[in-house]
Amino acid sequence: MGLVITIQSRPTLVQFGAESWLPGMVAVSMIREIAPVITALIFAGKVGSGIGAELASMKVTEQIDAMEVSGINPFKYLVVTRILAATITLPMLSIIADAISLYGSYIGVNLKNDVSLRLFFLQAFQSLSFSDLLPSLLKTFFFGFSVGLIGCYKGYNCKKGTEGVGIAANSSVVLGSLAIFIIDMIAVQMTSLLSY
Amino acid sequence: METSIVKIEHLNKSFGNNIVLADMNLVVNKSENLVVLGKSGSGKSVLIKCLVGLLKPDAGKIILLGQDITVLNDDELNLLRKRVGFLFQSAALYDSMTVRENLEFPLRGEKTLSKEEIDALVIEALRNVGLEDAINKMPSELSGGMRKRVGLARTLILKPEIILYDEPTTGLDPITAKEISHLILEIQKKYNAASIIITHDVECARITANRMIIIKDGKTHIEGTFRELSEDKDEWIHSFFQ
Ligand SMILES: Nc1ncnc2c1ncn2[C@@H]1O[C@H](COP(=O)(O)OP(=O)(O)O)[C@@H](O)[C@H]1O
Ligand SMILES: [Mg+2]
Numbered sequence: 001m002g003l004v005i006t007i008q009s010r011p012t013l014v015q016f017g018a019e020s021w022l023p024g025m026v027a028v029s030m031i032r033e034i035a036p037v038i039t040a041l042i043f044a045g046k047v048g049s050g051i052g053a054e055l056a057s058m059k060v061t062e063q064i065d066a067m068e069v070s071g072i073n074p075f076k077y078l079v080v081t082r083i084l085a086a087t088i089t090l091p092m093l094s095i096i097a098d099a100i101s102l103y104g105s106y107i108g109v110n111l112k113n114d115v116s117l118r119l120f121f122l123q124a125f126q127s128l129s130f131s132d133l134l135p136s137l138l139k140t141f142f143f144g145f146s147v148g149l150i151g152c153y154k155g156y157n158c159k160k161g162t163e164g165v166g167i168a169a170n171s172s173v174v175l176g177s178l179a180i181f182i183i184d185m186i187a188v189q190m191t192s193l194l195s196y
Numbered sequence: 197m198e199t200s201i202v203k204i205e206h207l208n209k210s211f212g213n214n215i216v217l218a219d220m221n222l223v224v225n226k227s228e229n230l231v232v233l234g235k236s237g238s239g240k241s242v243l244i245k246c247l248v249g250l251l252k253p254d255a256g257k258i259i260l261l262g263q264d265i266t267v268l269n270d271d272e273l274n275l276l277r278k279r280v281g282f283l284f285q286s287a288a289l290y291d292s293m294t295v296r297e298n299l300e301f302p303l304r305g306e307k308t309l310s311k312e313e314i315d316a317l318v319i320e321a322l323r324n325v326g327l328e329d330a331i332n333k334m335p336s337e338l339s340g341g342m343r344k345r346v347g348l349a350r351t352l353i354l355k356p357e358i359i360l361y362d363e364p365t366t367g368l369d370p371i372t373a374k375e376i377s378h379l380i381l382e383i384q385k386k387y388n389a390a391s392i393i394i395t396h397d398v399e400c401a402r403i404t405a406n407r408m409i410i411i412k413d414g415k416t417h418i419e420g421t422f423r424e425l426s427e428d429k430d431e432w433i434h435s436f437f438q
C-alpha cells in the first residue's frame with residue numbers, strides 16, 4: 001500500500017514542485033488512516049468470520065448448551081476471551097502494518113529519487129506527530145473490540161442448522177467491516193474536535 | 197423423605213404459534229429409568245431442555261431434585277445443574293479439546309480438587325464407559341458410538357443424581373446401539389442415579405425401561421411398563437412397537 005500510494009501521488013506532487021513532501025504526506029495518510037483501516041478490514045474478514053463460524057458451529061452442535069448444563073458459564077469462557085484477544089491483537093497487527101507500509105513507501109520514493117533510509121524516516125517522522133499516532137492506535141483497539149464483539153454475537157445467536165453457520169460467518173464480516181467504517185468516522189470527528 | 201427426583205406439573209411451552217408441550221405432567225422416582233417415547237418433533241428434546249433450564253417454560257412447575265427451577269437465579273441454577281447429567285443427541289463433545297480435556301471441563305471451578313484427583317476422576321469415568329484408551333484422542337478421531345460414550349463419561353464425572361439421555365442410540369448401528377443401552381443399565385446400577393431416556397428406539401426402551409410414557413399432542417398420552425404398553429390394543433400405540 002505504501003508503495004502504491006507513493007507511486008500514485010508522485011505525479012501530482014511533482015506538478016506542484018513538492019516532490020520532497022512525498023515521504024511526509026504518505027506517512028501521514030498511511031499511519032493515520034490507511035494502514036489501520038485496511039488491517040482492520042482484513043482482520044474482520046479473517047478473524048471476525050473465524051469467530052462467527054466457530055461459535056456458530058459450537059451452537060449448532062449443542063456444544064454451547066453442553067457447557068451451560070455442566071454448570072459453566074459459556075459466555076465467560078467463550079465470548080469474553082475472544083473479544084479480549086481481538087482487542088489486543090489488532091493494534092499490534094496494525095503497528096506492524098504501519099512499519100511495513102512506511103518501508104514500502106520508502107521503496108516507492110527510491111524508484112525515482114535517491115533518498116537514504118535515514119533521510120526518509122527523518123522526513124516521515126517530522127511530519128508525523130504524537131497526535132497522529134495515538135488516535136490511530138486507539139481506534140484500532142475499538143476496531144478489534146467491535147470485530148470480536150460482532151463475531152461473538154453473530155455466532156452465539158446463530159440460527160439452527162448448518163446454513164446458520166455460514167450466515168453467521170458472513171454477517172460477522174459484513175457487520176464488522178461496517179462497524180470499522182463507522183468507528184473510523186467517529187474517531188475522525190473526535191480527533192479533529194480534540195485538536196482544536 | 198420425598199422419593200421423586202423430578203416432578204413436572206402442567207408444563208406448557210410453545211414457539212410462536214407452534215404449541216409443543218401442552219399441560220405436560222411427569223414424575224421420575226429415585227434410581228428409576230423412565231423412557232419417554234414419542235414421534236420425531238413431538239417435543240421430547242424440548243421437554244428435557246426445559247428441565248435443565250436451557251429453555252424457559254411458558255407456564256407450569258418443574259421440581260428438580262427438590263428445587264423449583266423456574267424461580268432459581270443463575271448461580272443457584274448452575275449449582276443444581278452440576279447434579280444433573282445431560283447426554284446430547286449429538287454427544288456435543290468440544291471439538292477443539294482432547295477427550296481428557298473434555299472430561300476435565302465440567303470440573304472447572306471445583307477449586308478444591310488437586311491435579312491427581314482430577315486425573316483419577318477422568319480415568320474412573322472413562323473406565324466406566326469402557327474407553328480408557330481414547331483419553332488422548334481428539335473427538336474427530338472417534339466413531340459415533342465412542343463419541344456417545346465419551347459424552348456419557350463427561351456427564352458422569354460430576355456423579356449426577358439424575359441423567360438425561362437425548363436419543364442415546366439414534367444414528368448408531370444396531371449392535372452399538374445395544375451396547376449403549378446395556379451401558380445405560382450398568383451406569384444406573386453403578387451410580388444409583390435416576391434417568392430419563394428419550395428415544396424412539398423400541399429395543400433401547402425394552403432394555404432400559406423400568407417405566408415408560410408416550411408423548412402425544414404435547415402431553416403424556418399413556419404410561420406403563422414396557423410389557424403393558426407393547427401389549428396395548430390401541431393402534432397408534434401399537435405402531436411404536438413394530
Ligand atoms: N429453539 C427452538 N425454537 C423454535 N422451535 C423449536 C426450538 N426447539 C424445538 N422447536 C420445535 O419444537 C418441536 C419439537 O422439537 P423437539 O423437542 O426437538 O422434537 P423431538 O421430540 O424430535 O426431540 C419441533 O416442531 C421444533 O421445530
Ligand atoms: Mg430430539
